[in-house]
Amino acid sequence: MSAITGDQVAVYDRQLRLWGVQAQQRLLNAKVLVWGLEGSNVEACKNLVLAGVALTLRDHRTVTAADVGFNYFLRPEDMGKFRSECASPRVQEMNPLGSVACSCNKPDRENLQDLVKGFDVVIVGLGVLGYDFQLAADVDAACRCQNAGFMLTVAAGELAFFFSDLQEHVMQERSTQGGTEAGTEHKPETFSFPSFSSWLSELPQTASGKTDATFKLIALFASFRNSHKAAPSEAKSFAAHCKEVQCEPKVDGLDSLEQAFSHFFVEPLVHVASVLGGLLTQEVIKAITRKDPPLVNSVCFNAHTGAALVEQIPAAPPAPKKRKVEEEVADLLDD
Amino acid sequence: MTASEAPAAAGDAAVKTVLGEERFAAVQQAKLLVVGAGGIGCELLKNLVLTGFRDIEVVDLDTIDVSNLNRQFLFRRAHVDRPKSVVAAEAVKQFRPDAKILSHHGNVKDSQFGLEFVSKFDVVVNALDNLEARRHVNRLCLAAERPLLEAGSTGHLGQVTVIRKGETECFECQAKPSQKVYPFCTIRSTPEKPVHCLTWAKNLFDLCFGPEDESNLLADLAAEMRQFQSQEAVDGEDVGKRIFKNLFEDDIKKQARLEDLWSEARPAPAPLGFEEALTKAERTADAEDKLETQKVPSVAQDAQGFVASVAKMYSERRELIGQSSFSKDDPVSMDFVHCAANLRMQNYRIARLSRWDAQSIAGSIIPAVASTNAIVAGLEVVQLLHVLQSKGKTMRDGRARTVWVRYPEPSRKKILQPSSLQAPNPDCFVCGSRTARVAVKSLVDCKIAAFAKGCIQGQLGAVRPALYANGSCIFDPEYPEPGPDAEEEGLHPEWSLTEWGLGSGSLLQVEDEGQGWSINLVLREEPDLDEQHFPNGFKVEAGAGAGEEAAKDMAEKKRKADAEAAEVNAAKKATLDANTVAVD
Numbered sequence: 001m002s003a004i005t006g007d008q009v010a011v012y013d014r015q016l017r018l019w020g021v022q023a024q025q026r027l028l029n030a031k032v033l034v035w036g037l038e039g040s041n042v043e044a045c046k047n048l049v050l051a052g053v054a055l056t057l058r059d060h061r062t063v064t065a066a067d068v069g070f071n072y073f074l075r076p077e078d079m080g081k082f083r084s085e086c087a088s089p090r091v092q093e094m095n096p097l098g099s100v101a102c103s104c105n106k107p108d109r110e111n112l113q114d115l116v117k118g119f120d121v122v123i124v125g126l127g128v129l130g131y132d133f134q135l136a137a138d139v140d141a142a143c144r145c146q147n148a149g150f151m152l153t154v155a156a157g158e159l160a161f162f163f164s165d166l167q168e169h170v171m172q173e174r175s176t177q178g179g180t181e182a183g184t185e186h187k188p189e190t191f192s193f194p195s196f197s198s199w200l201s202e203l204p205q206t207a208s209g210k211t212d213a214t215f216k217l218i219a220l221f222a223s224f225r226n227s228h229k230a231a232p233s234e235a236k237s238f239a240a241h242c243k244e245v246q247c248e249p250k251v252d253g254l255d256s257l258e259q260a261f262s263h264f265f266v267e268p269l270v271h272v273a274s275v276l277g278g279l280l281t282q283e284v285i286k287a288i289t290r291k292d293p294p295l296v297n298s299v300c301f302n303a304h305t306g307a308a309l310v311e312q313i314p315a316a317p318p319a320p321k322k323r324k325v326e327e328e329v330a331d332l333l334d335d
Numbered sequence: 336m337t338a339s340e341a342p343a344a345a346g347d348a349a350v351k352t353v354l355g356e357e358r359f360a361a362v363q364q365a366k367l368l369v370v371g372a373g374g375i376g377c378e379l380l381k382n383l384v385l386t387g388f389r390d391i392e393v394v395d396l397d398t399i400d401v402s403n404l405n406r407q408f409l410f411r412r413a414h415v416d417r418p419k420s421v422v423a424a425e426a427v428k429q430f431r432p433d434a435k436i437l438s439h440h441g442n443v444k445d446s447q448f449g450l451e452f453v454s455k456f457d458v459v460v461n462a463l464d465n466l467e468a469r470r471h472v473n474r475l476c477l478a479a480e481r482p483l484l485e486a487g488s489t490g491h492l493g494q495v496t497v498i499r500k501g502e503t504e505c506f507e508c509q510a511k512p513s514q515k516v517y518p519f520c521t522i523r524s525t526p527e528k529p530v531h532c533l534t535w536a537k538n539l540f541d542l543c544f545g546p547e548d549e550s551n552l553l554a555d556l557a558a559e560m561r562q563f564q565s566q567e568a569v570d571g572e573d574v575g576k577r578i579f580k581n582l583f584e585d586d587i588k589k590q591a592r593l594e595d596l597w598s599e600a601r602p603a604p605a606p607l608g609f610e611e612a613l614t615k616a617e618r619t620a621d622a623e624d625k626l627e628t629q630k631v632p633s634v635a636q637d638a639q640g641f642v643a644s645v646a647k648m649y650s651e652r653r654e655l656i657g658q659s660s661f662s663k664d665d666p667v668s669m670d671f672v673h674c675a676a677n678l679r680m681q682n683y684r685i686a687r688l689s690r691w692d693a694q695s696i697a698g699s700i701i702p703a704v705a706s707t708n709a710i711v712a713g714l715e716v717v718q719l720l721h722v723l724q725s726k727g728k729t730m731r732d733g734r735a736r737t738v739w740v741r742y743p744e745p746s747r748k749k750i751l752q753p754s755s756l757q758a759p760n761p762d763c764f765v766c767g768s769r770t771a772r773v774a775v776k777s778l779v780d781c782k783i784a785a786f787a788k789g790c791i792q793g794q795l796g797a798v799r800p801a802l803y804a805n806g807s808c809i810f811d812p813e814y815p816e817p818g819p820d821a822e823e824e825g826l827h828p829e830w831s832l833t834e835w836g837l838g839s840g841s842l843l844q845v846e847d848e849g850q851g852w853s854i855n856l857v858l859r860e861e862p863d864l865d866e867q868h869f870p871n872g873f874k875v876e877a878g879a880g881a882g883e884e885a886a887k888d889m890a891e892k893k894r895k896a897d898a899e900a901a902e903v904n905a906a907k908k909a910t911l912d913a914n915t916v917a918v919d
């Protein structure tokens with residue numbers, strides 16, 4: 001690892017005092033792919049480049065007026081050009097010590113491993129994947145092969161969601177006092193993350209089980225996509241689908257499932273992206289620094305309640321009961 | 336519509352889809368005051384403007400520093416030293432050219448930002464990092480009857496809440512740990528911790544290079560220091576060496592001779608000559624992954640660094656001598672304070688510090704990162720939208736909540752945890768009973784001006800307090816110094832409380848017109864007041880200044896009352912404690 005320079009110390013001072021030199025060095029050596037300049041991903045770009053993480057911005061879509069209205073890295077003169085190409089110099093500008101690359105290519109479904117190769121973490125937006133949950137699962141599978149962390153973001157108006165898959169993540173240390181001091185405890189601990197395909201195979205249980213209505217809504221959207229198009233005009237069939245599978249969650253702040261559905265197709269409110277993008281950034285930083293326990297594995301923020309919930313989906317299997325030593329000794333003696 | 340207007344229109348349309356006509360109209364009409372354009376402020380202004388808020392004024396006192404650039408994302412290298420409020424307003428105006436954003440580079444405590452100013456706005460949104468300013472804005476909003484969104488962040492932790500007069504707790508309903516003040520003799524003669532030596536060193540810097548200040552803890556050394564500094568054609572290095580000899584060698588010798596002070600448990604300090612210091616070039620072994628600035632220098636390096644920093648003041652900033660003051664962000668003053676404190680620690684056998692740690696303590700640095708500020712600023716807008724929808728309802732009946740940012744683990748599955756807004760505390764000395772008891776060590780020795788400054792301003796959080804007893808004014812902030820003008824008004828800032836006819840049981844009224852706040856004080860003389868804990872000679876016994884005992888008491892009561900509220904309280908206390916690791 002290269003030493004941190006004086007210039008870096010001056011700029012990163014306040015965060016060095018939060019997570020220490022070693023964590024900062026890991027961040028400076030890390031590479032993150034932000035695939036899809038949309039929703040909370042825009043906020044993650046800002047937070048991560050400021051933290052000193054090298055970014056690659058990937059998006060094959062061109063800039064529309066609505067993008068400029070939401071994404072503060074884009075300007076009116078960018079309309080019609082590639083989103084990632086226009087945004088990357090301005091993301092870079094926030095931190096001249098950082099590094100920002102970009103790619104405007106359409107993803108090759110057959111070659112996802114090449115696409116995610118070399119990145120420590122890959123953040124993907126559902127929009128850039130054409131709302132294709134199965135493609136998201138394929139990207140996650142590619143990340144698993146390439147040993148990269150995977151995060152999927154979905155937003156709907158005043159709701160925002162992310163799923164993360166850090167596979168078998170080993171946390172090496174934990175900051176003391178809620179991260180307000182650089183002091184650390186060394187207590188390695190392993191966290192097992194389910195894959196996104198197992199998240200998808202759990203959809204019926206998620207939609208009908210005890211999880212919060214916000215998670216149910218995303219799960220219903222995913223199951224709806226198995227047989228329907230992703231377009232605002234499908235709102236009525238979405239409501240019908242929910243009725244058919246006998247799961248019509250009442251999400252705090254939303255009048256109807258039709259309304260909820262339509263929000264998947266506009267950018268979320270900026271402050272909602274700001275909140276979720278902040279939480280997402282914390283998880284990326286935990287993944288890279290291996291410091292502090294990560295959130296496993298689904299997080300949803302609802303601006304109506306102000307709450308952000310964490311849920312493990314599918315739930316971890318119940319831990320095998322430990323047998324008493326006496327029983328084991330008895331077994332041995334029986335042999 | 337021109338091409339450059341299309342994005343704003345499309346952005347607004349998306350927001351309207353989500354919020355609906357009515358809520359979006361409320362957003363567009365609201366007139367907001369944002370106090371602070373730093374870590375939370377930059378994120379907040381971005382969120383507000385892009386959510387469709389069009390009429391915003393922003394106040395900030397600060398200018399941009401390099402260490403802001405890791406999170407205050409509206410600022411660039413080229414903006415360093417420019418006012419935060421101005422640069423932030425310019426930057427977010429680019430996101431929505433039609434937004435009306437007015438910036439004020441100034442201190443929110445200044446009278447121009449008083450009641451009349453605050454009353455212009457529908458809602459006030461705080462993005463502040465210090466308790467004094469937050470207390471002040473709290474009072475202004477209570478007096479002007481404007482809802483206040485209050486937020487704070489420390490490292491990964493943060494919280495957001497809503498305050499409205501008579502409906503919710505105010506910022507001061509629960510005791511906050513007040514800033515630590517160290518006893519005079521600990522600083523002057525018997526330092527035990529690095530922080531004592533750093534406090535001493537900061538006072539020394541201001542004494543040598545700042546304007547005359549009677550309240551400087553080392554004020555009695557002023558004549559001596561001036562003598563070293565006042566010769567014609569002074570050579571900075573020479574001045575540095577003279578100050579060195581005076582403070583770290585001769586003065587320590589004198590101190591060491593005061594035998595009553597020293598014992599086996601507290602050995603006398605050891606004088607250190609400059610030449611002797613230069614022989615101490617060895618350094619303690621440090622962990623390999625530490626930065627150079629995180630390693631403790633040798634005594635020789637401290638001695639050379641001290642002289643070099645004085646020399647630099649003379650060679651590079653001669654014209655600023657007499658008007659400088661310590662700043663953690665100014666490398667020369669920080670070098671001076673770090674080296675001087677370390678040399679004093681060497682005198683007193685206290686383990687010396689790295690420059691990194693010295694800066695943390697001397698500058699009361701709070702760790703900060705963009706992600707937490709983004710979360711907190713986002714949550715403020717969430718609550719703001721609820722406040723705008725609360726017409727006709729009280730705040731506690733609506734959707735607004737206090738929200739805690741948890742880290743690293745969720746609490747009951749919530750990483751952002753809302754809790755109900757609390758009712759006002761009837762005993763609160765700011766929004767409730769407005770009475771406090773003050774114990775004074777000696778009514779004869781306590782001058783009214785010192786009482787106003789140390790107790791009413793320092794502990795009760797007033798900015799320009801006037802004091803009344805028996806219906807007449809006994810202290811007017813317009814006349815803080817004795818003189819013919821004050822006398823003409825019948826005022827004597829130099830009189831003691833006894834001279835004003837005040838005794839145990841006397842009642843005093845305090846009014847701060849600027850804050851729109853008043854309080855009744857009941858005085859009590861307590862000769863046994865513990866100097867270690869109350870070095871200024873008074874103790875406030877009700878409300879927020881009541882000290883840690885009262886804070887613990889209150890937290891304990893709450894914990895018993897409601898298990899969830901208690902959990903939340905603990906987080907609050909942790910955040911607050913971390914927020915107030917202040918030195919002087």
Ligand SMILES: [Zn+2]
Nearest residue numbers: 505508763766
């Ligand atoms: Zn109160």
